[in-house]
Structure formats: structure tokens, C-alpha cells
Amino acid sequence: MIPALGLAIGILIGVLVQPDVPIWLLPYLPIAVVAALDAVFGGVRAVLDGIFDDKVFVVSFLSNVLVAAFIVFLGDQLGVGSQLSTGIVVVLGVRIFSNVASIRRHLFNA
Amino acid sequence: MTLLTSMLERPLDPGYAAAARERAAGTQAPRTATGRLAMLLSCLVVGVLLATASLTLRQNAAQQGQVRADLLSRIDNRRADGDTTAKAIADAEARIAQLEQAALAAAPGTAGDLARLRSAVGAESVTGPGVTVTVDDAPGTDAATGSANGRVLAKDVAFLVNALWAAGAEAVAVNDQRLSGRSAIRFAGDAILVNFRPLARPYRITAIGDPATLPAAFAEGPGGSYLTSLSDNYGVVTEVSTAAKVILPRTTSLTLTYAHPQKEGS
Numbered sequence: 164m165i166p167a168l169g170l171a172i173g174i175l176i177g178v179l180v181q182p183d184v185p186i187w188l189l190p191y192l193p194i195a196v197v198a199a200l201d202a203v204f205g206g207v208r209a210v211l212d213g214i215f216d217d218k219v220f221v222v223s224f225l226s227n228v229l230v231a232a233f234i235v236f237l238g239d240q241l242g243v244g245s246q247l248s249t250g251i252v253v254v255l256g257v258r259i260f261s262n263v264a265s266i267r268r269h270l271f272n273a
Numbered sequence: 274m275t276l277l278t279s280m281l282e283r284p285l286d287p288g289y290a291a292a293a294r295e296r297a298a299g300t301q302a303p304r305t306a307t308g309r310l311a312m313l314l315s316c317l318v319v320g321v322l323l324a325t326a327s328l329t330l331r332q333n334a335a336q337q338g339q340v341r342a343d344l345l346s347r348i349d350n351r352r353a354d355g356d357t358t359a360k361a362i363a364d365a366e367a368r369i370a371q372l373e374q375a376a377l378a379a380a381p382g383t384a385g386d387l388a389r390l391r392s393a394v395g396a397e398s399v400t401g402p403g404v405t406v407t408v409d410d411a412p413g414t415d416a417a418t419g420s421a422n423g424r425v426l427a428k429d430v431a432f433l434v435n436a437l438w439a440a441g442a443e444a445v446a447v448n449d450q451r452l453s454g455r456s457a458i459r460f461a462g463d464a465i466l467v468n469f470r471p472l473a474r475p476y477r478i479t480a481i482g483d484p485a486t487l488p489a490a491f492a493e494g495p496g497g498s499y500l501t502s503l504s505d506n507y508g509v510v511t512e513v514s515t516a517a518k519v520i521l522p523r524t525t526s527l528t529l530t531y532a533h534p535q536k537e538g539s
Contacts, residue, residue, distance in 0.1 A: 169313040173320015177328065182321075184329050196326045199319045205289075214293035217312040223288060224315045 166206065166220075190244065191232045194251055198227040201255045204262040211269040231255070392444070395453035395524035399444050402484035403519035404491060406433055406500070409475035411508030423508045425476055427460035429499075430467075433478055434458060436496025441487050442480035446521040448472045453524040468525050475510070479519050488515050 184192060202224035209215040231251050238247030377384045391397040408430070411423025430447060437445055445452045450467040452458075457466075464471040480487065491497060492513065503509040 165309060165313050166316045169316025170320045173317040173322075174324045175320070176317070177321040177324025181328055182325055184325060189329070192322075192326050192329060196322055199322050202315075203319055209289040212289070214289045216289055216292035216296075217308045219288040219292050221308075221311045221315045224319070 170203075190239065190248070191235055194231045194235050194248055195228050197252055197255045197259075198231040199224060201258050201262075202227050204259050204266070208262045208265050208269075211266055227255075394527065395444070395451045396527055398451075398520060398522045399481060400518060400520045401443075401481040402517050403479055403481040403515070403521075404437070404442075404488050405514050405516065405519065406437070406478040406480075406491075406496070407475050407510075407512040407514070408433070408478075408500070408503065409510040411510065413508075424463075425465070425474065425503075425509055427458050427465045429503060429509075430465055430476055430478065431458040432499055433496055436494055436499065437478065437480040437482075437487075437491055440480075440482070440490035440494055440496065442482040444521050445478065445480045447478050448476060449522055451521050451524040453527055455527060456524065470525070479521060481519060481521060484515065484517070488513070 202220065205223060206215060206220045209220070234247050234251055235244055238244035373387065374384070377387065388397065392399045408425050410425055413423070434445055434447065434452065447458070447467045450456070450470055450472070452467070456468050459466050461471070465476065466472070480491075500511045500513070504511045
């Protein structure tokens with residue numbers, strides 16, 4: 164309940180305020196979104212597994228976003244930013260897919 | 274492989290399982306309002322992130338469209354500027370011609386000399402009996418497929434123009450671009466440029482000359498054999514026709530900036 168409410172309010176704020184993203188932050192935006200989605204789907208799966216824990220969710224979300232952003236930053240400094248971005252998208256994408264597969268098993272028994 | 278297996282089979286944060294074990298063992302701290310607030314804030318951040326990302330990416334697409342429209346309007350503006358300038362040049366030249374006529378009225382005989390010289394250097398449009406050599410890319414030649422073998426090159430056009438001069442042509446134009454002492458036939462990318470204007474195929478090389486000798490001299494000279502080899506070896510479409518009257522326009526630019534006439538005797 165609380166997470167859904169927070170998500171809805173957050174989207175509303177984002178749409179209404181339309182914050183200007185500074186240019187230097189733009190490369191991190193897609194990575195942050197993918198990392199956040201990974202945390203969200205992990206949380207949903209945990210809820211369905213019956214082992215959800217808000218502290219774990221908050222920590223996993225923050226660490227996901229920060230680590231992903233840090234890796235991209237490091238890649239930019241080393242000149243391999245786009246490759247590391249791709250790597251992060253692949254790793255998190257695989258995690259999102261298997262989490263969604265697990266959620267699907269819970270919801271539809273398929 | 275171990276990495277892939279663990280990634281595929283255990284994507285869930287082990288933290289959830291650990292927290293669940295602790296809860297089952299009863300050793301976990303009770304849920305607090307702070308924890309819920311942090312949770313709410315995280316979800317809030319995720320929402321803002323999603324909305325911002327989608328909006329920003331959409332804006333980028335819109336901006337690209339705007340940049341494109343901006344560039345197009347700038348092209349149109351420059352083109353209109355160029356047309357206005359060309360018109361101003363034509364007006365000024367008409368006035369120059371008027372003034373010249375007025376000045377020449379005092380010295381009879383020089384008017385004819387001037388008109389003859391202007392026609393010879395390409396400053397006036399000329400008419401007379403002529404030969405038109407048309408060359409076009411071989412059928413099936415396409416920039417997209419990369420079969421460039423049958424393409425007409427700037428070098429071909431230059432060779433044919435030279436052959437026409439050699440055969441006695443007095444004035445030559447390629448696709449209505451009159452050749453003058455300042456003309457160059459060259460290529461930029463795939464386009465053939467004459468007088469710095471890109472030409473569209475087919476390429477019509479029109480020359481004015483003696484109707485009795487020019488066609489024959491061209492056909493029997495290097496020009497004729499060059500045309501034959503172009504069509505035999507590369508499939509280039511060629512055609513030579515004569516006309517009793519062709520009109521060649523004036524050339525686009527004869528302005529000299531650095532070259533000045535040298536006075537006789539100096």
C-alpha cells in the first residue's frame with residue numbers, strides 16, 4: 164500500500180514539476196532508472212514470496228542506484244563509459260527478467 | 274558460467290531471505306515509523322525518476338525535431354538571401370549595360386567590338402548553329418547499390434568539352450552552365466560541378482560552331498572515339514545531335530578580384 168502510494172505520488176510530482184536534468188547527469192539517468200526498476204521488481208517478488216522487508220528494500224534500492232551510477236562515472240573517467248553502461252543494463256536486465264518470471268509464476272501459476 | 278548461473282538462478286537480494294530468517298527467529302528489531310518513511314521516500318524517488326526519465330527523453334526527441342526545423346528555415350532564409358542578391362546583381366548589371374551604351378554612343382564602332390568581346394568571353398548569351406552531346410549514366414547505375422561503373426565522371430565531361438573546343442566550337446555550355454575562362458569542371462562527391470553549380474543527369478554539352486565542320490570534326494576526332502568507348506565499355510548512354518539554332522546562356526561569374534588589365538606598353 165505505502166509503496167504503491169509513494170510510486171504514484173512520485174510520478175505525479177515528476178510530471179507536475181518536470182525537473183530540469185542537468186547535462187552532466189543525463190548519462191546516469193537511464194542507468195538509475197534500470198537500477199531502480201531492478202530494486203522495485205525485487206521488492207515485488209519478495210512481497211509475493213512473503214519475505215518482504217522495507218529496510219532491505221530501501222538499502223537495495225539506494226545501493227543499486229549508487230553503485231550503477233558510480234560504475235558509469237568510473238567508466239566515463241576511463242573512457243569506457245558506454246561499454247560499462249551496456250554491462251550494467253545487461254546484468255540488471257537479466258535480474259529484472261528472472262524476477263518478473265518469478266512474479267509471473269506467483270500470479271498466474273504459469 | 275558460475276557467474277551466469279548465480280545471476281540467473283538467484284536474482285533476489287539475499288538480504289530478503291536473511292531478514293526473513295531473522296524475523297522467523299525473532300531476533301529482528303520491530304518495524305519502526307522511520308523504516309516506513311524511508312520506504313515511502315524510496316518509492317517516491319523511484320516515481321520521480323521514472324517520470325523525469327520519460328519526460329527528458331521525450332523532450333530530447335522534440336528538441337531534435339525543433340533543431341531540424343530550425344536548420345531547414347535557416348537554409349530557406351539563406352536561399353532567399355541568395356535569390357535577392359542575384360536579383361540585385363542582375364539589376365546592377367542592367368544599369369551598367371545602360372551606362373555603357375550611353376558612353377559608347379560618343380564613340381561609334383566600339384559598341385560592336387564590346388558586344389563581340391562580351392559574347393566571346395561568355396558575358397552575353399549567344400545563339401547559333403550547334404551540336405549537343407548528351408551523356409547519361411548507364412541503366413542500372415545506382416548510388417544506393419554502389420554499382421558505380423557506368424557513372425559519368427567529371428573527367429568524361431571535361432574530355433568531351435575539350436574535344437568540342439578542339440573541333441572548333443566557339444562557345445560551350447554544360448547543362449546551361451556556360452563555360453568561360455573561369456570555369457572548372459570537377460566533381461564533389463558524386464555530383465559533377467560546373468561553375469561551382471552541381472549538375473543533374475543527363476549531362477547535355479552544347480557547343481556552337483561551324484555547322485559544316487564542327488559535327489564531323491568532333492565525330493572523327495578524339496571526342497567521337499571517346500563516346501564510343503564510353504558506351505561500349507561502360508554502357509554509358511550517349512547521343513550526339515545537331516540543331517540549326519541553340520541558345521547558350523551567359524556565364525554566372527566573370528568578376529576578377531586580383532587580375533587587372535595590363536596597359537599596352539607598360
